[in-house]
Amino acid sequence: MKKIQCATNEGIDARVVEVEATLTKGLPSFSIVGMVSTAISEAKERVKSALLSNDFSFPPKRITLNLSPSELSKSGSHFDLSIALLILLNDSSDVFDEWFVFGELGLAGDVKENVQLYPLILSLANQGLIHKAIVPQEALSKLVKIPDIEFYGVSSLNEAVEILKNQGSAQPAQHSSAIEFPFYELAEQKYYYVKEYKENFIDVKGQEVAKRAALIAAAGFHNILLEGSPGCGKSMIASRLRYILPPMQMREILESAKLQVLENKEPDFKPHRPFKSPHHSSTLASVFGGGSHKARIGEVGLSHNGVLFFDELPYFSKSVLESLREPMQDNRIHISRVNAK
Template sequence: MALAVLKSRALNGMDAPEVTVEVHLANGLPSFTIVGLPETEVKESKDRVRAALQNARFDFPAQRITVNLAPADLPKESGRFDLPIALGILAASGQIPADTLDQYEFAGELSLSGELRPIRGALAMTFAICRSAEKSAKKQASFILPRANADEAALATDAMIYPADSLLRVCTHFAANDQESKLQRHINHAKTVRRDYPDFAEVKGQLQAKRALEVAAAGSHSVLMVGPPGTGKSMLAARFPGILPDMTNQEALESAAVQSLTGGFSIDKWKIRPYRAPHHTASAVALVGGGGTPRPGEISLAHRGVLFLDELPEFDRKVLEVLREPLESGNITISRAAKQADFPARFQLIAAMNPCPCGYLGHSNGKCRCTPDLIARYQNKISGPLLDRIDMQIQVGALAHEDLLKQATGEPSASIHQRVEQAFERQLHRQTKANNLLSTAEIDLYCQPDSTAGQLLRNAMLKLNWSARAYHRVLKVARTIADLAGAVQIAQPHVAEAIQYRRALREH
């Protein structure tokens, strides 16, 4: 047989379109050509495949070898096509049987010795294989890939995952007649292990900040913490993931699929909410994603988790402005001349900043010597539209010396997490989503305050000159506070507390 056809997958954002690997052997001067818009990593597979076949004791055909990766207009990158190309050469030259190759899809990078190395995006590829199987009415999808990716790929329970350690082991699977020599299906037994997050009990004082973060966790609200250096803003943020509601299977799969695109997922992170804290020198591309071949940025890697931006005004203003759309929509579209890629970005923003350039505005030590003009210029580094999209803006004040000397005996994260879970379950029962995700029509339906609370909210809106967005966000925060209290309707105390969470910086 001079022609072999196998199936593999490319990556385009979160999608993994099917790629047909066609290998043709013809008479003529020996050559090895790969066509179908291959990038450098794919072109280099010629040398990896040749060495892997020879070191596995197979014959490398001294013929004209043409490999076509279809469709021709889809860019192909990474070394994941090494395995199907090698198998195609063996099948076309008659060294392995080709009658069952069409029942599988293949992906794997080869070492020169023929060992299979892990690839990026295994979970995204498995999802795509399962969707294709559903559309074509196949019972189950079969996928042969490196063993290092097996646990990750098997999170998609509908797929049949067959891991292998080497090219020779894959060839044995197709050549052997006995079942024991075949590759065995991998079943993932991933368990939820609650990570030992730092505990809120270690934070001295800061009861108001802890309460605000509890509200934020219960309703999935974004938070900006404003306070002098050393008051515990970063410490509080690091403990925030420990009080968030437990991840559902769907949320965990979404998060794992994004992590898989960068090769950063491991099974011990299953159902652990991601926590990303990029440095303030990060570029816009690092934050939202991009590149010639679009990759997810920090906001997508924080999907279903926490994005912590410390020293917020030190970020370039243009970098911060790219957060505006994802905060509203929960996804990001990276557009390039040749392609477009969509990534999810449903993250919870926690930000921290000093109140002035020196950091000591309002501090009891009286060290601040910043002029009003300097303070205004510093705070204006955060644009009004971005502030408007941050639900809660709180003050984190300096602790008194007596509190600093006391031993930390605060409430543990486990207790706060339990209250957050109960409030979140009330939201799911009432509206099937977190309060922060409510649309305008749903706010009118589920966030109606009583008459006294409504009057207080209207007065605050007029006095503080809120936008319609700010008004709705305060109402959603009040709804979360009511859920924490177990109240059916939003009352005046709930609205009063929510109003206090919008006054830490400028009036938005």
């Protein structure tokens, strides 16, 4: 029995999934088990078409794919490539247990990027669970910024097959940790910053005490409460706070890029700390995260390492204000649901 590693999201963190395959004698069939989503079930048709389009024969056997652990709900089209490789290389004597494989297959056998690949692989890297992976070529420019992982970019099913057949001679993509921004270096650690100030404190006239308080809050990542009459500059000071926060380490830049992907944005890898300002009518779930079946990140999580600004604080609902106690005291937030934790 052959096995390849893959992963799925559980909340905002990744869980390793072992993709196992057996091809046995019997009436030809193709089944995928292991609490899989519709996107994974549909992989059967994509894999069949990709194999036949690239002159591979589809084995006339009883094919069973198991995604383990079975009690974990799995989703995403990035399982396609691992499923296809296990079917093609089932008779090979090579072992693929240490390989992670990600990629959606087109009907012609081309390997496509999945929007969730970056946060998925970054989460695995932070847990120290992944060391080398086969990924879509078009996602390589973003993924190679994640350190300590050997990435092998492929644009077609044939290229992925060649890598696993010739594991000893396959060459990983060049790792690129280069961030094209100026930095300070302290104790062999680089701190990146950006010379872009869309909003500048020079626009705030007067309010020297408030600006001094903002400087102290930014330097020490402290909370700050601004009180004053309408139009005196509270919102102006708050919106400019992100531009005087300390420079960012590479780890923080990668985390910010992950949050951008979770927000359905293209990661820009800029050393810009996030700034979130939810409206006072925002619901509890939108501010703190939630969801009845799948837990999703809220504004509090998306503002990690940055600024969370509550304009017109007294107008927020009582439930929102009371729920701020946990993230302010513990510096973390825990979302618990019946179907997701």
